[in-house]
Every structure is written in C-alpha cells, then in structure tokens.
Amino acid sequence: MKFVDEAYIDIAAGDGGNGCVSFRHEKYKEFGGPNGGDGGRGGHVFAVADPNLNTLVDFRYSRRHEAKRGEHGMGSDMFGAAGEDITLKMPVGTIISDAETGEVLYELLTPGEVITIAKGGDGGFGNLRFKSAINRAPRQKTPGWPGERKNLKLELKVLADVGLLGMPNAGKSTFITAVSNARPKIADYPFTTLHPNLGVVRVGPEQSFVVADIPGLIEGASEGAGLGHQFLRHLQRTRLLLHIVDMAPFDDAIDPVAQAKAIVGELKKYDTQLYEKPRWLVLNKLDMVPVEEREARVKDFVKRFKWKGPVFEISALTREGCEALIHAIYRHVQSEQRVENAPVEVDPRFVGDTPL
Numbered sequence: 001m002k003f004v005d006e007a008y009i010d011i012a013a014g015d016g017g018n019g020c021v022s023f024r025h026e027k028y029k030e031f032g033g034p035n036g037g038d039g040g041r042g043g044h045v046f047a048v049a050d051p052n053l054n055t056l057v058d059f060r061y062s063r064r065h066e067a068k069r070g071e072h073g074m075g076s077d078m079f080g081a082a083g084e085d086i087t088l089k090m091p092v093g094t095i096i097s098d099a100e101t102g103e104v105l106y107e108l109l110t111p112g113e114v115i116t117i118a119k120g121g122d123g124g125f126g127n128l129r130f131k132s133a134i135n136r137a138p139r140q141k142t143p144g145w146p147g148e149r150k151n152l153k154l155e156l157k158v159l160a161d162v163g164l165l166g167m168p169n170a171g172k173s174t175f176i177t178a179v180s181n182a183r184p185k186i187a188d189y190p191f192t193t194l195h196p197n198l199g200v201v202r203v204g205p206e207q208s209f210v211v212a213d214i215p216g217l218i219e220g221a222s223e224g225a226g227l228g229h230q231f232l233r234h235l236q237r238t239r240l241l242l243h244i245v246d247m248a249p250f251d252d253a254i255d256p257v258a259q260a261k262a263i264v265g266e267l268k269k270y271d272t273q274l275y276e277k278p279r280w281l282v283l284n285k286l287d288m289v290p291v292e293e294r295e296a297r298v299k300d301f302v303k304r305f306k307w308k309g310p311v312f313e314i315s316a317l318t319r320e321g322c323e324a325l326i327h328a329i330y331r332h333v334q335s336e337q338r339v340e341n342a343p344v345e346v347d348p349r350f351v352g353d354t355p356l
Helices: 172-179 228-235 256-270 291-305 322-340
Strands: 006-012 045-050 064-066 086-091 094-098 104-107 114-118 149-156 162-165 197-204 207-213 240-246 279-284 311-313
Touching: 006 114, 045 094, 064 086, 086 094, 104 114, 114 149, 162 172, 162 228, 172 197, 172 207, 172 322, 197 322, 207 322, 240 256, 240 322, 256 291, 279 291, 291 311, 311 322
Parallel strands: 006 064, 045 086, 162 207, 162 240, 240 279, 279 311
Antiparallel strands: 006 149, 045 114, 094 104, 094 149, 197 207
C-alpha cells in the first residue's frame, strides 16, 4: 500500500431538520391545538484512531465527507429523526488542523480514541413549542441550524519510541530487520527505503518498544534535497534517536565523520527540539573492518566527531552488539516513561478553588 502521511479533506456535518406547523384535526374537537414536531439534528462527523491503519492514502482519493441532514418535524407530535453520523478511520498519531490557519484542532494519540470533528446542526422548533396561555394557536416554527463545515489538513506522525537517523546505505533497514518484526526492502545501493517503516522490538515477555526507520538523509535535506526531509516529522514524537554511521563505506574517499556531521547539521536546521532529543551514536558495519583495526578506527571517529554521548559498536548484518544495544534502549525508554507518568506534587496551600 502506498504510504501517504499528509492529506486535505472537506467535511460537512448534517443540517438540522426544520420544525413543523400543524394542528390537530379530530371529530368533535374544533380547536385541537398545535401538534407540529421539532426537526431532527444533523449527523455528526467523528474521527476514530484505528491501530490497523498506517497511512492516510484513503483520504488522498476521497476528499469530501458529508453527514446526512436531520428529518423535518411532522404533525401529530412527531419529531424528525436525527441524521446519520459518519465515522472517519484514521491512523494513530494523526494530527487534524485547520487547512487555512494551520491551527492544530485535534490529535489522535490513543488506539480507539473517538473525537467529534464536526457537529450536526440542531433541529428547528415546531409550533408545539410556541404554545402558551396567550397563544393557543401558534403558527411559528424555526428552521434547522446548519451543521459545521471545515477544511482540514491531516498529518500523520508515527508513534515510536526510537527513531533511526543516518545517511542512505548506513544500514538502518538492516538494523530494524535484525532486531524487530519489520521487513523493509534491503539492497546494496542508496535510497532503498522510500517511506517510514515501523518495527516492534521484543525484549522479553510483555517487554517491547517501537522503532521507526525513515529514508536516509543527505546534505541539504532541510532545504528539500533527497527524501528524508519529508519524513523527519515522524521522529518528533520519539524518546530517543539512534544515529547510525557506516564505518566501512564502499568508497575510500568518503569520510564517516563528515557524513555524521552533515546529518547533525541537517537535524539542527530542520527542528531545534528534534536536535535536542537524546541521541546515541551507533557505529555499524564493523564486521567489514579488520579486527585489529576496529578499536583504533572507533577511537579516531569519536575523537574527530567530538562525541561525548553513548557509543555502541555493532554489525546489523551479523547482529554483533545488537543485543546489548536493544537492552540499553529498553532501559532508557522505561526510565523516560516513568518520568512522564510520575505524579505531580501539589502544594497543599493551593488545594481546592482558592488558596488556604
């Protein structure tokens, strides 16, 4: 299925039905009184977070979504039926914003979460509503209220704990294949990955985390070069970034340090908050470096890159070093979750509506 992470849609909730003017007509009852019912409300438009979806492709080809209007009121005290609601299924992680102003209106972050994105109009009043002691035969009625209409932008940001960064052919797809259930396309040429891939890494029983792999970045990505810049948004909700570096490039003229610095520079240009996320250095393809040269090459890289953070030496192809890395990632993700879920301390002086 084609991966689409952005779409524009027009939605319209149903209009309310009109109220009715009607009077009772029964034998031997000359003044039966009003019995015109109210109109029914228009249908709402709902959005639901469906964990079985991972793309917005359905909305790329189906832009207009309109709920049914409410039925009109009728005589004999009969109220109109409510219009049929419609529910739009969207992937978890979808951001719904106003297409004109860019204001974020809703975010679908929890599987099964349902939100109302457009409310149907209320039904109009029939003349039964206007009966009073001084107005025994009212002929007033009101039309139904219009339903909400919106032009929306849908943007998908995948929900993952860990995001993978790196140049094309750094081995990100091989790594996510080695440690998770994801099976992206893998080949020995750059730009193999064309869209984000998600993989669940199982550390133990009921112990797991989610990894996101995006197309590789190249220099100038923040200005639109290459594919990776289109998908950097998918790393904005991660708790940790793994910067994967190819330590055995196919061309001796390629300097891994220069490539790594270019990635960091593009990250900083694109989003300062993304640049400031926790980031670990993962030196990959060490199986292709002679054993006697590995230590010296790693030390030289770290020194020239001026890296002070965690460093992991792995081979995604042979899985060497991957086990230690995924256990370290799991501990980090768990610690981040504990911090996020920690109870907030409340000053006892401000318990209640007013300070004590």
